[in-house]
Amino acid sequence: MEWGNETWVREFVFLGFSALVSLQRLLFMVFLLVYLFTLATNAIIMATIVLDRALHTPMYFFLSVLSCSETCYTFVIVPKMLVDLLAQKKTISFLGCAIQMFTFLFLGCSHSFLLAAMGYDRYVAICNPLRYTVLMGHGVCLGLVAAACACGFTVSLVTTSLVFHLPFHSSNQLHHFFCDISPVLQLASQHSRLSQLVIFMLGVLVLVIPLLLILVSYVRIISAILKIPSSVGRYRAFSTCASHLIVVTVHYGCASFIYLRPKSNYSSSQDTLISVSYTILTPLFNPMIYSLRNKEFKSALQRTMSKTWFSLN
Numbered sequence: 090m091e092w093g094n095e096t097w098v099r100e101f102v103f104l105g106f107s108a109l110v111s112l113q114r115l116l117f118m119v120f121l122l123v124y125l126f127t128l129a130t131n132a133i134i135m136a137t138i139v140l141d142r143a144l145h146t147p148m149y150f151f152l153s154v155l156s157c158s159e160t161c162y163t164f165v166i167v168p169k170m171l172v173d174l175l176a177q178k179k180t181i182s183f184l185g186c187a188i189q190m191f192t193f194l195f196l197g198c199s200h201s202f203l204l205a206a207m208g209y210d211r212y213v214a215i216c217n218p219l220r221y222t223v224l225m226g227h228g229v230c231l232g233l234v235a236a237a238c239a240c241g242f243t244v245s246l247v248t249t250s251l252v253f254h255l256p257f258h259s260s261n262q263l264h265h266f267f268c269d270i271s272p273v274l275q276l277a278s279q280h281s282r283l284s285q286l287v288i289f290m291l292g293v294l295v296l297v298i299p300l301l302l303i304l305v306s307y308v309r310i311i312s313a314i315l316k317i318p319s320s321v322g323r324y325r326a327f328s329t330c331a332s333h334l335i336v337v338t339v340h341y342g343c344a345s346f347i348y349l350r351p352k353s354n355y356s357s358s359q360d361t362l363i364s365v366s367y368t369i370l371t372p373l374f375n376p377m378i379y380s381l382r383n384k385e386f387k388s389a390l391q392r393t394m395s396k397t398w399f400s401l402n
Contacts (some may be wrong), residue, residue, distance in 0.1 A: 091308035100275070101186050103179040105170075105266030105361050117174040120369060124167045127373040133154040133390070134376050140387040140396075143295070147225040149386075151207045158203065159372040162196045165189060166267045166368045172267065183257075186268040191249040192265070195345070197239030198295045204337055205306075206233040212306040213332050216313045244291050251276075251288055252277075265361060267368070272348070273334035278393055302340055307334075315326055332379045339374075343367040 106113055138144045138153040139328065166189070173179040213224050252270060256276040265272035269287065310330060317323045344361055382387045 098261045099178045101263045103173055103266050104262055104264050113174045117171055121171055123369055123373055130376050131160045134380050137390050137393045140393050144389050147210050147230050150230050156376050158196055158200055159375060163372045165192045168268050184263050187249055187253045191245050194245035194248055195241045198244045199237045201295050201299045202237035203238050205302040207236055207333055208303040208306040212309050215246040215310050215326050233370050244295055246289055246290055296344055303337055336375050339371055340355050
């Protein structure tokens with residue numbers, strides 16, 4: 090891309106928290122503590138799954154990938170945001186903005202398809218328990234993760250290329266705290282209807298198709314659960330899906346609000362608020378919802394901590 094010939098803008102200025110100047114130091118402390126806690130939580134989850142052989146199952150394999158994805162996702166956005174909260178000049182280069190957009194889109198899109206793969210895992214576990222280990226072998230799990238990453242890479246590459254091929258001749262003031270699609274498009278001097286349509290359709294592809302796959306899985310799951318004679322059995326079967334359903338609801342609720350809205354309804358303040366939730370709070374709560382309320386995981390965590398303590402002594 091001949092960015093130097095096509096644009097006059099060399100850098101963007103973030104204005105996401107410009108209305109909260111007096112609170113920026115407080116926000117820095119709050120966001121820093123949440124970020125560090127998120128990193129620690131995800132590190133503990135990944136280490137426990139790797140070290141405890143009882144957790145070497147498809148469900149926990151996908152959970153470890155999810156935790157890794159959440160960690161990388163926050164690393165792309167939060168450190169820069171924290172620096173900007175204390176900086177006088179809150180800027181990012183044109184190339185840096187493109188790289189940030191590509192990376193967070195890659196991780197976010199992969200996340201959507203990964204949730205669909207986790208829904209399929211729950212479907213196989215409940216509807217075909219006797220063939221679970223065969224249908225969800227290690228190669229199949231790796232293939233599903235690779236497919237999710239390939240889809241995320243393709244969508245993010247096409248979307249980022251379409252956005253940054255547009256000319257940016259006027260304002261460079263970005264009403265956000267990172268390079269998201271809608272705020273950057275607001276600064277483009279010319280909007281190609283074709284490129285906007287393609288970007289919207291890619292958003293539909295990333296959100297709607299995985300969601301439909303998840304819905305199909307859960308229709309089958311609910312049908313199978315209703316056939317279980319005992320209420321205890323039905324409760325246990327559904328409890329293994331509850332965490333996944335909560336994460337899916339939060340992820341698709343926030344993403345649909347941001348990316349499937351008509352452009353006429355765009356609001357920078359609303360987007361900033363929602364973006365804070367899914368870039369800072371969601372990566373914190375998702376692993377906790379999945380793991381720390383799970384009895385099997387908590388037992389594995391206790392075993393891992395005991396082994397580590399004894400080895401150190």
